Amino acid sequence: MIPTPVHATADPLPSWNNGEVKQSIIEFVSRVTTENSPDFVPVADRIATFDNDGTLWAEQPVVQGMFVLGKLQAMAAADRTLTERQPFQAALEGDVEYFKQAGEAAIMELLTATHTNMTQEQFQQEVQQFFATGIHPTLNVPYTKVTYKPMIELLEYLRDNQFQTWICSGGGIDFMRVVSQSLYGIPPEQVIGSSGKEEFIQQDGKYVIWRLPEIARINDHAGKPIGIDLHIGKRPVFAAGNERTGGDIAMLTYSQGRSGASFQLLINHDDAQREFAYQEPDNASLNAAEANGWQVVSIKNDWKTVFFQ
Amino acid sequence: MIPTPVHATADPLPSWNNGEVKQSIIEFVSRVTTENSPDFVPVADRIATFDNDGTLWAEQPVVQGMFVLGKLQAMAAADRTLTERQPFQAALEGDVEYFKQAGEAAIMELLTATHTNMTQEQFQQEVQQFFATGIHPTLNVPYTKVTYKPMIELLEYLRDNQFQTWICSGGGIDFMRVVSQSLYGIPPEQVIGSSGKEEFIQQDGKYVIWRLPEIARINDHAGKPIGIDLHIGKRPVFAAGNERTGGDIAMLTYSQGRSGASFQLLINHDDAQREFAYQEPDNASLNAAEANGWQVVSIKNDWKTVFFQ
Known part of the structure; x- marks a missing residue:
């Protein structure tokens, strides 16, 4: 009889198919969290x-x-002239x-x-x-159900290994x-995104943050490192994005x-069956991944399950 | 013989004299961290x-x-024309x-x-x-020794009670x-301050954050709530500042x-002996404290020790 190891480690990424991407993630996390490893990263620097x-x-x-469309529809219902402007x-x-x-000017409006x-x-x-009531137009589930299960496992896996997990989005x-x-x-304090100008004003006897109709910062493309520097002040040890x-x-x-x-890590949306399939016209992200040795997730091949439902 | 309680709680603020300010801090922290208390604050909201x-x-x-002066002196040593401009x-x-x-324009320059x-x-x-070598001109100690011991105890006391402690400064x-x-x-990720514009550029084959000669945000006065909203997204449960x-x-x-x-909490600098004594010409901060029931720290009376040395 073969004895079962008492501390058999459970699979930390059960929704990921075994393959190069999953293995490389686990190998990396183990490498940077092992004391005495030459690549050891102190807890304070474990930023993802x-x-x-x-x-x-x-x-x-x-x-x-x-969300924007829903608000515009409600505004148009109250003021029909909007449908002609x-x-x-x-x-x-x-x-x-x-x-x-x-x-861009039209989007800003x-x-x-x-x-x-x-x-x-x-x-x-x-x-x-919006999140309490909104339904995704084609997936037909609440917007709170369109998150990716493998990525939520990855966030938890990183946190289990004392990484801070941050969102850094153009949103x-x-x-x-x-x-x-x-x-x-x-x-909320670990979310970095685009922001508008604000004012601190008194309103009905109470001081409030007032959202002004002016952009302060767009957190996309080269704006993302700037946003990370502003909110964290350190280069991330682990960074994940997608092509589009x-x-x-x-x-x-x-x-x-x-x-x-x-x-x-770069996610490639190549699964028309279970999610969506789309590519960049110029292939810039996949080319950059190739040139720089970034791991590319094929949703079709690397993910056992897509959505967290 | 009176038995000593096994779990006698050590004084969490040993450098504070007993008095209204110290008592009100301890009473408040105990009130918001006691489950079932009507004023209980969940850990996620414990922002200071x-x-x-x-x-x-x-x-x-x-x-x-x-730091600015030290740099200017070094610059002037290399280029004497600076002393005449x-x-x-x-x-x-x-x-x-x-x-x-x-x-302000001169300061900006x-x-x-x-x-x-x-x-x-x-x-x-x-x-x-600068911090490795700089010496305070009148206190005659490194700048790393001009921190207030009672405030460092307060930071630790709040963290022991699962508060997040943040700096929110005009610096x-x-x-x-x-x-x-x-x-x-x-x-570093819990520091909010004034910031300049930045650019993400390639330099000598490496991508770096480049500090541009332009202000992005001044984190003082009404800029402080805006900075807190940007970095934390919640109103603080505990806030401390000073008059000047x-x-x-x-x-x-x-x-x-x-x-x-x-x-x-508002610190009043009234101790010329052990620190410095100075007041606002218009007394605005102390007046606001009085009007709004904020606790005012008298360094002279409330602090047993001033500096952390």
């Missing part, structure tokens, strides 16, 4: 940063975009071509109309309401914070530039 | 924010100001009147010359060097971060405006 859309949850469509008409009709032409000129508390209540910081703890176990717009290349590059061991 | 200059360490003169000449000669006249146009890593090395975020862990046990410029009134007001229990 994750993109959100397409990395921790599905981004077809972008969840915050659906751009850029609102285009947004309400899903006219993607209009936005390709009109560019939508964000201003839906995200600003209210108190922080008021905004967070609206976001809470709005105050939007994600409302659900980061309940969906990912990530507290090239938005995570700078964050992964920044992580890799630290002195000492580091790990970079 | 501390101003730095004049609250955690001495600010006569402001430590970061001495304003605002450098005034800074090098300690001409306070000049800066009263020239205002000094900050630009000493804090920017270098990489983040380079800046942090300079700050490390530079990247300046304080270099020593926040070693001086206060506060990790009115710079902490907004932070304490913001803390007091949370729904649920909160505590505000």
